[in-house]
Amino acid sequence: MKTLKDIKVSDHLFYLVLAYLDETGCEPIYKRHLETYNENGRPMFSLRTVPYDVFIELVDEAVIYFKNQNN
Secondary structure, three states: OEEEOOEEEOHHHHHHHHHHHHHOOOHHHHHHOOOEEOOOOOEEOOHHHOOHHHHHHHHHHHHHHHHHOOO
């Protein structure tokens, strides 16, 4: 189990979302403006800081994204 803020989620869902973000170049994160920037101006992001409702949106998007790759 992985922890998002104070909620535990399945490792499988966590890694599904990470794979989705990797495949899409983190576009869903930028679209939602969830990134932060370090002192050098480089974007940073941690899935562990995402609210649960946003995480579930990302899970749903990831499932659709990977299902559409099979067509």
